[in-house]
Amino acid sequence: MRTWQVERRKRTRQLIELGGLVLKAGIVELTNDDRAIIYGAMLWIAAKLRGHDGKHARELLAAKGKQAFDGERREEQMDWRT
Numbered sequence: 001m002r003t004w005q006v007e008r009r010k011r012t013r014q015l016i017e018l019g020g021l022v023l024k025a026g027i028v029e030l031t032n033d034d035r036a037i038i039y040g041a042m043l044w045i046a047a048k049l050r051g052h053d054g055k056h057a058r059e060l061l062a063a064k065g066k067q068a069f070d071g072e073r074r075e076e077q078m079d080w081r082t
Contacts, residue, residue: 022038027041045061049061
């Protein structure tokens with residue numbers, strides 16, 4: 001496989017995974033699939049991360065995301081046990 005094909009597949013996978021996170025977070029339903037709202041929210045997050053308190057914002061968001069992933073893992077483990 002050519003280098004450009006490998007890179008294209010990596011990018012496609014990344015885009016699919018990021019879209020999955022948008023769905024998983026419930027943003028599509030909460031915004032009625034309004035792309036302007038979704039994009040605006042992402043721009044707001046990017047501005048926060050670039051701002052003077054960016055390190056703090058990054059830490060808070062990372063903690064929240066890890067907490068959500070951990071909760072989902074626990075739920076999946078409970079489902080397997082029942």
